[in-house]
Amino acid sequence: LQRVFALEGNYDASLQWTAELLKMVETDIIYFQAKLDQPGITENEEAELRSRMANTFDLAERSHMLAATMLHEMGRSEDALEHLTAAAEIVPRSADIWSHRAQILMDLNQYESCIEAVDQFLRLSPEDFDHPDIQAGYELKSRAQEAMDNEQFKASLKGLDKTAAG
Numbered sequence: 427l428q429r430v431f432a433l434e435g436n437y438d439a440s441l442q443w444t445a446e447l448l449k450m451v452e453t454d455i456i457y458f459q460a461k462l463d464q465p466g467i468t469e470n471e472e473a474e475l476r477s478r479m480a481n482t483f484d485l486a487e488r489s490h491m492l493a494a495t496m497l498h499e500m501g502r503s504e505d506a507l508e509h510l511t512a513a514a515e516i517v518p519r520s521a522d523i524w525s526h527r528a529q530i531l532m533d534l535n536q537y538e539s540c541i542e543a544v545d546q547f548l549r550l551s552p553e554d555f556d557h558p559d560i561q562a563g564y565e566l567k568s569r570a571q572e573a574m575d576n577e578q579f580k581a582s583l584k585g586l587d588k589t590a591a592g
Contacts, residue, residue, distance in 0.1 A: 503533055524550060528543035
């Protein structure tokens with residue numbers, strides 16, 4: 427229902443289902459980890475648990491990403507960042523999370539954090555340098571650096587104005 431409501435444009439209902447789904451995912455992860463920590467499990471049991479855990483991590487990542495996308499579109503970018511942070515804690519090596527995070531940070535004028543997120547995306551992405559996503563990452567990083575430089579320049583000018591006036 428999470429995706430159905432999102433496709434219908436009913437983001438509030440989708441976000442409610444996302445919250446419920448993420449609660450279940452959290453419970454599943456705790457359960458799988460507890461089972462893996464039990465002594466005497468067989469190789470086959472361990473392999474099955476790890477496979478189910480990987481699927482659960484994937485579901486969590488996709489759910490957080492969907493929530494972040496909807497929240498960002500609703501103008502709730504700070505809330506979107508919370509979902510991306512949670513997703514990065516679950517799947518820290520996901521280039522998609524870092525790419526999405528960088529874009530939102532840029533929109534929030536958090537340029538230094540944006541650059542850090544882009545760098546993480548570029549490190550994790552399996553794509554070649556010429557891939558459009560990689561080129562877009564470098565473009566975003568360049569825009570963030572330019573915006574940060576402009577802010578610093580304006581701050582310097584204000585400091586000079588105050589010194590000249592005083």
